Amino acid sequence: MWKFIVRRLLITFPQIILLSVLIFLMAQAMPGDALTGVIDPNVSLEEKEELRERLGLNAPWHEKYADWVGGIVQGDFGQSFRFKMPVTELLEQRLMNSFWLSLMTLLFTYLMAIPLGIISGRYNDTLLDSSITGYTYLGFATPLFIFALVMLWVFGYQLGWFPTSGSVTPGLEPGSMEYVISKFNHLLLPALSMALIQTVSTVQYLRSEIVDTKQKEFVITARAKGASESRVYNKHIFRNSLLPIAAFFGYEISFLISGTIFVEKIFGYPGMGLLFLESILLRDYSVVNAVVLIFGVAAILGALLSDIILSIVDPRIRIK
Amino acid sequence: MAILEVEDLKVYFPIKAGIFNRTVDHIKAVDSVSFSIEEGKTYGLVGESGSGKTTTGRGIIGLENITAGKILFDGVDITDKKSKTKDIRRDMQMIFQDPYSSLNPRKRVFDIIAEPLRNYESLSKLEEKKQVQELLQLVGLSPESILKYPHEFSGGQRQRIGIARAIALKPKLIIADEPVSALDVSVQAQVLNFMQDIQKELGLTYLFISHDLGIVKHMCDDIAIMYKGRYVEQGTKHDIFNNPQHIYTKRLVSAIPDINPRNREKQFRFRRDVQKEYDESYDDYFDDKGLAYGLQPISDTHLVALPERG
Amino acid sequence: MSNKLLELKNLKTSFQIGDEYYAAVDDVTLTVNKNEVLGIVGESGSGKSALAFSVMGLHTRAKIEGNILFNGKDIANITPQELNRLRGDELAMIFQDPLTALNPLMEIGDQIAETLILHNQNMSQKARKERVIELLNMVGIPRPEYVYEQFPHELSGGMRQRVVIAIAIANQPELLIADEPTTALDVTIQAQILDLIRKLKNDMHSGVILITHDLGVVAEMADRIAVMYAGQIVEVADVHTLFENPKHPYTRSLLNSVPADGQDKLHVIQGIVPALQNLPREGCRFSERIPWIDATHHEVNPVLHEVTPGHFVRCTCHKHFYFPDKTKEAELHGNSRS
Incomplete structure (x- = not known):
């Protein structure tokens, strides 16, 4: 197993490096640079050119890349043009917000997916299964941004059960009980909206795993041993079906990233997704770069996590 | 005259290991196998799973990369994959084990059987149809069934479709890899009889790969026994069954259940004796x-695999 | 005390296809005695596995009619709880494919121990582990302590089948059903596994139902043989009678289709085994595969006739049967050899 994990880790590094090069080159290809729009329009072209030279903006791309990566390694993503503050500082708060949102979403996703998938798989082709499958089809067909808007309108504005924007009620002291509750309250609606849509793929996956496992011959062996139906399901079918789901966990991160971009925008929740949209609209390239890099690394690490989980839970991989 | 000569054939598969997935060793699936088959004969290649019998067949027809050795077909060296020109390939065809998975389920019988014809001969649509119908008749299926799909046929019928495809180009050699092991006893009989009939009719040569000694005895003139990639014994049917020399051959022969229940005790004793000899003289x-x-x-x-004397 | 371990009386197992029920096992009456190996022979689609699954109560969606008397008690329609008490304890089964019959994510030892847990809660963990090791030893697995903690994929096919057998014999069953136990194995391994089943049967004095398509296997293993065709038993006899004096056309055809010494041409049975929905439900089911036999020779409602004590044959057509490539005289003459 260790060999497998080490080998898997070794693949991850080139992936991340390739990702950073791609992001850097794409940013380079975009019009304008750090000086565009920052400098007083009255400054002459020659002076600008001199300034560029001094800031290293005219250096060949690989030098600039090395410079950029060198900064990142030290935790320096550069300056945000628009917010006039270091990108790192800007990211810190947003990253925490997105982290909590994602965690909450994952929790809801699995809280719904596991029971629904199990019921649907065990009692497949019954009315109960049909209604759950019906829900999953609806979930697949509903765009997240429309669903989130509806949720916001119904529960936020019409019923007024949840706050409609932000990540915490202003004026509360960080660390106090009220602050934590308020944070949680702000998380609920966006997390739930995302989870309700995101859970359907896991429900479907779990359902088909169970339906599949049910027909395996070792299940017949278990029955022939005299195991009751509940034992057959608990000891043999569910266990074997949940393992691939566990491995799917890492990949959920990629879905979460795309989900947060919509949901944070709609709920005005100050996280990475919202920052991403804002900085694109404002052409704040150093921020865009940083956000894309973090998203990309998160997705790569998610895939890594999936493979590691699978290697731990599945003896067929573990032994090798 | 020998239609197929195999000299010192080796097919190795790399074993990859370690963090960098380097090749650390090889599985010697086929390790220095040499034999030749006379035209019109049936040559049986027998072994248990993992013996390399199937890999040998696949190596000869070019489905497996050959590590070393030489293959002569009709006197022509076909070892190098590139030199396995179309003409040689059409003279050598293969019948596969599983009639359920070796036919494309989305293709009609007509297209399955016509495929080799289309690859090698430019026939008009009408001629092509006529040939396919003739082939179907030859394998005992109704010519009207050309528009059906494989799932509409039983296992034995499917295997005959596979045979029709293999003989479409009138090959000289057919490599039959466990052609009846997925079939029921009575269907097995049908396919085996049929293979014998077309052998006479078309002057075919068979390389018959099987794990079933009973069937090999029924079908083959010469027999080779393989174990872990190597030959342990080769000889005529009589040599192998009446005068087995290698302990592994004896073990195989003794393991076949005797269909006469009166021979039970004799068979058990034989098996025990062979097992004893196997343990003692391994x-x-x-x-x-x-x-x-x-x-x-x-x-x-x-020929028997024995240590060199003296 | 009766010697009868299992008695099937007019057993009928039907499956729903579309709106109709079709019987895969149709009116089977059969007995298995204690300390006896009953071979059930038939080709795919004959209903032999469906019969085994019916006895074990393993069909999830089938209609079962008739009686399955196990030690005199009808178990055809008992509650799941009662059934689970029998299965794995007094009734056990060995499956065809050892590669799929074991849970890939469970240690070998735990899979065997499960059978023990289910039927004897009082056993201490230590005693249980000892018993599992003992069982692994009994089925001839080397280094049982080590294998205990291995997973199925680490064992060869033959070793896995030994584990499947260890599970089946864990509680010393009175009836052991082996459904094609060696079909997926190499011939040398087959010989070992059959030897093991024979030895265990002799030690435990169990009744064994051995289901196979391989006539050689039953010739070597069985005391009595039942031949099945299209859901019905067409012939039952002790092993010597069946091989030396087979009566039913299907039995004879089957025996002639296996390669044997000095045989030039194998016998081919005309036509194919009909699908479940297309089985002829009236008259002799084998009649359409021996069309050269005059229709009047078949019974309207074929039943099993006892031709000699213990030798049963279905339908009267066997009296008039001959192989088409031989003359009737030659066949009758040939048949009288013994």
Whole structure:
């Protein structure tokens, strides 16, 4: 197993490096640079050119890349043009917000997916299964941004059960009980909206795993041993079906990233997704770069996590 | 005249290991196998799973990369994949084990059988249809069934479709890899009879790969026994069944259930004796890696893997 | 005390296809005695596995009619709880494919121990582990302590089948059903596994139902043989009678289709085994595969006739049967050899 994990880790590094090069080159290809729009329009072209030279903006791309990566390694993503503050500082708060949102979403996703998938798989082709499958089809067909808007309108504005924007009620002291509750309250609606849509793929996956496992011959062996139906399901079918789901966990991160971009925008929740949209609209390239890099690394690490989980839970991989 | 000559054939598969997935060793699936088949004969290649019998067949027809060795077909060297020109390939065809998975389920019988014709011959649509219908008739299926799909046929019928495809180009050699092991007893009989009939009719040569000694005995003129990639014994049907020399051959022969229940005790005793001999004289027949030695002739037709004497 | 371990009386197992029920096992009456190996022979689609699954109560969606008397008690329609008490304890089964019959994510030892847990809660963990090791030893697995903690994929096919057998014999069953136990194995391994089943049967004095398509296997293993065709038993006899004096056309055809010494041409049975929905439900089911036999020779409602004590044959057509490539005289003459 260790060999497998080490080998898997070794693949991850080139992936991340390739990702950073791609992001850097794409940013380079975009019009304008750090000086565009920052400098007083009255400054002459020659002076600008001199300034560029001094800031290293005219250096060949690989030098600039090395410079950029060198900064990142030290935790320096550069300056945000628009917010006039270091990108790192800007990211810190947003990253925490997105982290909590994602965690909450994952929790809801699995809280719904596991029971629904199990019921649907065990009692497949019954009315109960049909209604759950019906829900999953609806979930697949509903765009997240429309669903989130509806949720916001119904529960936020019409019923007024949840706050409609932000990540915490202003004026509360960080660390106090009220602050934590308020944070949680702000998380609920966006997390739930995302989870309700995101859970359907896991429900479907779990359902088909169970339906599949049910027909395996070792299940017949278990029955022939005299195991009751509940034992057959608990000891043999569910266990074997949940393992691939566990491995799917890492990949959920990629879905979460795309989900947060919509949901944070709609709920005005100050996280990475919202920052991403804002900085694109404002052409704040150093921020865009940083956000894309973090998203990309998160997705790569998610895939890594999936493979590691699978290697731990599945003896067929573990032994090798 | 020998239609197929195989000299010192080796097919190795790399074993990858370690963090960098480097090749650390090889599985010697086929390890120095040599034989030749006379035209019009049936040559049986027998072994248990993992013996390399299937890999040998696949290596000869070019489905597996050959590590070393030489293959002569009709006197022409076809070892190099590139030199396996179309003409040679059309003269050598294969029948696969599983009639359920070796036919494309989305293709009609007509297209399945016509495929080799389309690859090698430019026939008009009408001629093509006529040929396919003739082939179907030859394998005992109704010519009207050309528009059906494989799932509409039983296992035996499917295997006959596979045979029709293999003989469409009138090949000289057919490599049959466990052609009946997925079939029921009575269907097995049908396919085996049929293979014998077309052999006479078309002058075919068979390389018959099987794990079933009973069937091999029924079908083959010459038989080779393989174990862990090597030959342990080769000879005529009579040599192998009436005068087996290698302990592994004896073990195989003794393991076949006797269809006469009166022979039970005799068979059990035979098996026990062979097992005893196997346990006692293992080192005389296998080297320190548990592999067979090189073949030594004990008669004109009979070769046995024994350590070199003296 | 009766010697009868299992008695099937007019057993009928039907499956729903579309709106109709079709019987895969149709009116089977059969007995298995204690300390006896009953071979059930038939080709795919004959209903032999469906019969085994019916006895074990393993069909999830089938209609079962008739009686399955196990030690005199009808178990055809008992509650799941009662059934689970029998299965794995007094009734056990060995499956065809050892590669799929074991849970890939469970240690070998735990899979065997499960059978013990289910039927004897009082056993201490230590005693249980000892018993599992003992069982692994009994089925001839080397280094049982080590294998205990291995997973199925680490064992060869033959070793896995030994584990499947260890599970089946864990509680010393009175009836052991082996459904094609060696079909997926190499011939040398087959010989070992059959030897093991024979030895265990002799030690435990169990009744064994051995289901196979391989006539050689039953010739070597069985005391009595039942031949099945299209859901019905067409012939039952002790092993010597069946091989030396087979009566039913299907039995004879089957025996002639296996390669044997000095045989030039194998016998081919005309036509194919009909699908479940297309089985002829009236008259002799084999009649359409021996069309050269005059229709009047078949019974309207074929039943099993006892031709000699213990030898049963279905339908009267066997009296008039001959192989089409031989003359009737030659066949009758040939048949009288013994």
